[in-house]
Amino acid sequence: MEKLVAPNTVQTTFHVRYAETDAMGIVHHATYLVWFEEARSALMRVQGTSYAQFEAGGVSLAVSELDMRFISPAKYDQLVTIECHLSVVKSRKMTFEYKVFNAETGQILVTGATHHICINREGRTTRLPKQWIDRWQNP
Amino acid sequence: MEKLVAPNTVQTTFHVRYAETDAMGIVHHATYLVWFEEARSALMRVQGTSYAQFEAGGVSLAVSELDMRFISPAKYDQLVTIECHLSVVKSRKMTFEYKVFNAETGQILVTGATHHICINREGRTTRLPKQWIDRWQNP
Amino acid sequence: MEKLVAPNTVQTTFHVRYAETDAMGIVHHATYLVWFEEARSALMRVQGTSYAQFEAGGVSLAVSELDMRFISPAKYDQLVTIECHLSVVKSRKMTFEYKVFNAETGQILVTGATHHICINREGRTTRLPKQWIDRWQNP
Amino acid sequence: MEKLVAPNTVQTTFHVRYAETDAMGIVHHATYLVWFEEARSALMRVQGTSYAQFEAGGVSLAVSELDMRFISPAKYDQLVTIECHLSVVKSRKMTFEYKVFNAETGQILVTGATHHICINREGRTTRLPKQWIDRWQNP
Numbered sequence: 001m002e003k004l005v006a007p008n009t010v011q012t013t014f015h016v017r018y019a020e021t022d023a024m025g026i027v028h029h030a031t032y033l034v035w036f037e038e039a040r041s042a043l044m045r046v047q048g049t050s051y052a053q054f055e056a057g058g059v060s061l062a063v064s065e066l067d068m069r070f071i072s073p074a075k076y077d078q079l080v081t082i083e084c085h086l087s088v089v090k091s092r093k094m095t096f097e098y099k100v101f102n103a104e105t106g107q108i109l110v111t112g113a114t115h116h117i118c119i120n121r122e123g124r125t126t127r128l129p130k131q132w133i134d135r136w137q138n139p
Numbered sequence: 140m141e142k143l144v145a146p147n148t149v150q151t152t153f154h155v156r157y158a159e160t161d162a163m164g165i166v167h168h169a170t171y172l173v174w175f176e177e178a179r180s181a182l183m184r185v186q187g188t189s190y191a192q193f194e195a196g197g198v199s200l201a202v203s204e205l206d207m208r209f210i211s212p213a214k215y216d217q218l219v220t221i222e223c224h225l226s227v228v229k230s231r232k233m234t235f236e237y238k239v240f241n242a243e244t245g246q247i248l249v250t251g252a253t254h255h256i257c258i259n260r261e262g263r264t265t266r267l268p269k270q271w272i273d274r275w276q277n278p
Numbered sequence: 279m280e281k282l283v284a285p286n287t288v289q290t291t292f293h294v295r296y297a298e299t300d301a302m303g304i305v306h307h308a309t310y311l312v313w314f315e316e317a318r319s320a321l322m323r324v325q326g327t328s329y330a331q332f333e334a335g336g337v338s339l340a341v342s343e344l345d346m347r348f349i350s351p352a353k354y355d356q357l358v359t360i361e362c363h364l365s366v367v368k369s370r371k372m373t374f375e376y377k378v379f380n381a382e383t384g385q386i387l388v389t390g391a392t393h394h395i396c397i398n399r400e401g402r403t404t405r406l407p408k409q410w411i412d413r414w415q416n417p
Numbered sequence: 418m419e420k421l422v423a424p425n426t427v428q429t430t431f432h433v434r435y436a437e438t439d440a441m442g443i444v445h446h447a448t449y450l451v452w453f454e455e456a457r458s459a460l461m462r463v464q465g466t467s468y469a470q471f472e473a474g475g476v477s478l479a480v481s482e483l484d485m486r487f488i489s490p491a492k493y494d495q496l497v498t499i500e501c502h503l504s505v506v507k508s509r510k511m512t513f514e515y516k517v518f519n520a521e522t523g524q525i526l527v528t529g530a531t532h533h534i535c536i537n538r539e540g541r542t543t544r545l546p547k548q549w550i551d552r553w554q555n556p
Binding site: 295297311315320323330353355 | 432435
């Protein structure tokens with residue numbers, strides 16, 4: 001289940017998969033990056049486009065920097081909500097901010113941010129296509 | 140979205156995540172095992188229980204054998220449906236069968252089966268708890 | 279460490295990573311497919327080529343079928359050896375067989391086989407390039 | 418191949434696995450966290466202990482915060498070296514710093530840091546065991 005909760009802000013909710021846990025009995029910390037990425041995909045879907053469509057234009061959004069803060073661990077089979085907010089859109093960079101929380105109690109589990117640059121098929125940095133900047137700056 | 144479609148048979152539907160693809164541009168073949176497992180979890184949820192509850196009894200379902208057949212590749216952002224049917228429940232073994240299909244076209248992508256044994260906390264083979272056998276044999 | 283131990287047969291040895299475990303405290307069953315694949319890569323490396331070079335020719339080896347048998351679980355930090363043998367090379371298909379064992383005790387943990395077809399950049403089935411068939415049929 | 422290159426500093430070198438790539442044709446950004454973790458394991462091994470032994474004492478090192486910077490992408494089959502330096506050891510926290518580089522050219526690919534707290538089997542924050550603090554403060 002995914003829904004737009006504010007301009008450029010999506011919430012997507014799903015169950016924690018068993019494969020996402022590790023021998024500590026909790027979700028492995030790298031998993032949250034996969035969820036962040038899935039929330040970016042969900043944001044584009046609820047806005048009526050898709051990241052596949054973005055890449056079809058010959059460009060990709062590469063992650064250039066990120067940070068994460070782990071507050072409380074997610075566990076197998078829990079329902080988690082990822083909130084993803086697109087907070088910065090410039091000609092050459094974008095920033096997304098995230099909150100992961102327990103969908104039932106609202107408890108915050110993880111927060112983070114990812115910074116992106118736009119690259120072309122040769123892997124070179126390039127400007128974001130104008131139509132996408134417009135769409136995101138006027139959501 | 141997950142629903143019971145026949146006795147001991149669930150269908151669960153979700154979008155393919157970007158991290159599930161590989162450099163061939165399609166879903167990595169190991170990913171389908173993660174989806175199979177998630178479908179087993181979904182089956183228990185739509186039956187009103189959970190695999191977490193099963194494990195809380197001190198036992199686990201370890202995979203003893205599996206096979207998979209790959210017909211057509213899933214791609215990023217596609218909506219896929221995993222159908223999972225619990226086809227064999229004996230005192231010491233269980234078998235689940237799977238079909239992965241494109242949720243929009245119905246095209247079959249992957250089929251497979253996993254065979255499981257029940258193990259205790261020491262990793263020894265043990266009988267399935269009677270209340271779970273009953274539940275699954277009389278769904 | 280990887281070495282050719284017989285014609286078309288490699289052994290590659292490495293430590294189990296923490297991320298490869300799950301909440302059962304053992305290696306997640308999908309991980310072995312990643313190790314099988316890495317052993318195929320190692321086989322090509324010890325034969326003086328690489329799978330990257332194979333793909334540079336415009337073709338890929340897609341997995342068409344596989345089976346696995348789980349005998350004893352691998353655990354975090356264990357040294358494991360994957361033995362991979364290329365057992366069938368035909369114009370349109372290849373089969374690899376695998377044994378995973380505890381590198382210190384020799385105990386067999388998992389066995390399996392993967393069957394592959396050759397596909398081109400459009401995802402269509404095609405013949406294996408002749409020079410690769412020759413190389414593998416006369417190792 | 419892993420070796421101690423300075424006090425509390427390890428370098429571990431391995432090939433990029435195919436499953437670690439994504440549809441952009443490069444290593445998925447979450448993969449580097451798995452490599453960071455593997456480098457922490459390697460550090461303990463080259464120091465004659467192991468993280469398994471640490472956990473056998475009833476405690477774990479949970480990740481509390483992390484940051485990463487992506488400079489250039491790693492690619493399939495490349496030989497990469499992860500350098501991991503334990504830079505802070507206090508009674509209640511540890512920091513590790515990382516550099517991932519192309520093992521053949523020395524080019525820096527990714528840098529990062531992970532901050533850890535010590536937790537017990539109930540998931541509560543606790544002091545690092547004194548013998549481990551001593552070992553790491555006097556490497």
